[in-house]
Amino acid sequence: MTPAPIDCDIHPAPPGLAALLPYLDPHWREQVTARGLDELDSISYPKNAPLTARPDFRPDPGTDPARLLAQALDPFGTRLAICNCLYGVQLPFGEDLGAALAAALNDWIAHEWLERDPRLRASIVVPTQNPALAAAEIARLAPDRRFVQVLLLANDSEPLGKRRWWPIYEAAARNQLPIGIHAGSNYRHPVTGVGWPSYYIEDYAAQAQSFQSQLASLICEGVFAKFPDLRVVMIESGFTWLPAFLWRLGKFWRGLRAETPWVATPPAEIVRERVRFTLQPIDAPDDPAILLRVIEQMGSDRLLLFSTDHPHWQFDGTEVLPESFPPALAQRVLAENALETYPRLKEAATEEEGP
C-alpha cells in the first residue's frame, strides 16, 4: 500500500504587499505605504515565465488557498504539505526592514493559510540581512508547532557554512527545526562564479551549481560537526548532480583534509546522514533506468522527499513521482523520509494516528 504523501515544497504567495499590511506595526505600515513599496517579487521567479507556474495553475498561482489545495494536495491524497513562501523579504538591504517584512510574512502565512487547512505546515522565513534578527524570528515562531523548518535561499551574502550564519543554526537545532535551503538568491553576488548571465534560463540553471557550493561550504566549515542534530533539506535543488559532486569533493577532501581537520568523515557519508533533497525538479533523461542508476549512485533510498513544487512547472498532469520507482523506494520518498527528517511532521503524524 502506498502511504499518503507528504509534500515538502509548495509555494503560497501573497497577492501583493498590501496583503501583509495588517501584519506590520504602524511604523512599518506607514513606511511601506508612504514610500510606495507595493511588491517584493524576485527575479528568481519572473511572474510570467513558463517555469514559474504551470499553465493550468494560472492565473495568480499560489495566491488562493482553496485553489492551491485543489491543485496541489487533493489530486495526490496529500496528508501534510510544507508551505515555502518565496516572497522577496531577503531582497531589501535594510536589516530592520527585512526583519519587519519577514515577520509579517510569517504571521500572514500562519493566519491566512495554516488556519485554513490542518494539512498545511510552513517554513519560517528569516531576515538573512542580519543573522541575530533571523535567530530572534525563529525563537518567536518556534512555539507554533505548525512551523516545521527554517527557510534560507541558495545564494546569500556569504556562503552558508560560515560562522556568520551559526546563530540561525543554533536556534534551529534548539527547536528541532531542519534548515531548508530553497533555490533563489537575494543577488548580493552574480549567480555564477563567472559573473551575471544574460538570460533567466541561465539563472535558474545556475541554482544547481549554487546548491553544490553551499553543500561544500556547510560540510567544510564544520556546520554538521558543530550542530550534531541539525538536518539540512535542499529544496528545488535538483539532485542528479549529487553523486558527481560528492565524488569530486570527496577526492579533494582526501587530499586536502589537513585544511579542515574538523571534517572527520567523508563528505558523502555526512550527506547521507544529514542532508535531504526534495524530489522536483528531476533533471534526468526519459530513460527510467538512468534515473534509478543515479539514485543507486547516491547510495541511499533515504535522501529524497516527495514534492510537487506547486505551482512551478516541473511536471505535467499528476506525473510527479516517476513510474519507474520500485514500491519500496516510492514508500520512502512519499512519506517515510519526510517523517524521519522533520520531527514536527512526525509529531503531527503520530497525533493523527492516535496512541
Add this chain to the structure above:
Amino acid sequence: MNVTLLERTGSQAAVQAVIDCDVHQAMRSAADLKPYLSERWWHQLSTYGQRRRLGPAKGPAYPKGQPGAMRRDAWPEGGGRAGSDLGLMQRQHLDPNHVAFAILNPLTPSGQGLQNPELSAAVCAAVNRWQIDAWTSQDRRLRASIVVPYEDSAAAAAEIERWAGDKNFAQILLLSRTAEPLGQRRYWPIYEAAERAGLPVGIHAFGYGGQPITGGGWPSFYVEEMSGHAQCAEAQLTSLVMEGVFARFPRLSVVMTEAGFAWFPSLCWRLDKLWLCMRDEVPHVKEPPSSYLRRQVWLTTQPMEEPEHRRHFRDLLAWIGADRLLFASDYPHWDFDNPAEAFPIALDPATRETICHANAAALYRLV
C-alpha cells in the same frame, strides 16, 4: 580517523603512447620574460606587479596544499620552479609515461585576465614567444597553447591571428574564471578568430575574474575552490550554449580542462529540460543544449573522477561518451594523474586508445 581509500584495479601498464592534454611548463623566474617585453612593460610589471583582480600581490587566493600546488619531487635540483626544467620533465614524465604529444598550458605567469588590458596583451605575447624558444622548439612532442588577453577580445583575436598556422601551437587558452560568462558577445571575436585559425579553445580551470567563485560569496577554503571549479565550468558551458555561441560558430571546439567531467551528464539533462520549458527566451538555440555540448565540447580527465563504487565509472563513460574525453596528467601539479594508474576501472583497449590518444590526435591534428 582512518578512511578506506578507493580500491584500485592495479597498474595498467602504459605501454601505449598517450597524448597528454594538460602539462604546465613554468618559467624559472619572472626574469625569463624580460627579453620578450619592451622596457615600458617590464618596468610596469616589475614596479606595479600584475594586478590580477585579486588582493595578494602574488600567489593564489587560497593557500594551496603545498608550494605552488606542485609535486614535491618535481622541483629541479638546480633551482627554478617545478615544471621549468625540460630535462626533468622528460625524465620524470614524457619518457617513462610514453607521452607522444603534450599540450602545454602555461599558468604562472600567463598574462591572462590582468586588470590592465595593455599589460595583459604584452605579457601574453611575450609568453607565447617564450613558449617557442624554451619549449616547443626544444622537444617536438610539445605543442603550446596560445595565451590571449581574453578580457580584451580584439587584442586576443589579434594574438590568435599572429600565430594562426604556426605548428608550435595546438590550441587557444582561456582561464575559466572570467569577468563575465564566456558566452557573452564581448568574447565572440575570440571564437571567430579560433574558427578562422582552425584551433580549439581550451578553457582551463582557475584564473580570477573579480567575482566570488560561488553565487553566494567567497568560501573559506582551498578545498571549496577546487570543488568550485566544476561549478564554474558548468556556468561557462551554460553561457556558451544559451548565448548561442555554438550555434553561431558551428566549427568551434571547446576543451574544458581540469574541471572534472562527471558533472557533464546532469548538466546536459538539466539544460535540456529547461530549454524545453523556456526556449522562447533563447530562440537562437535551435537544438537541445546537449546536442551542441556533445558535438562541440571535450573534457579532460584530470583530476580523474573516483566514484565510491568503481562500477559507476562505467555509467559515466556511457552517459558522456568516450569520444568526448581527453586524457590529461596535469604534470607537475600535486594531483598529477599517471596514465598507467589513473583510471579507476580497467578500460578495454579500444576505449583506452580513444581517450588517451585518438580523440586528441584528431582534435589537435597531431601526427
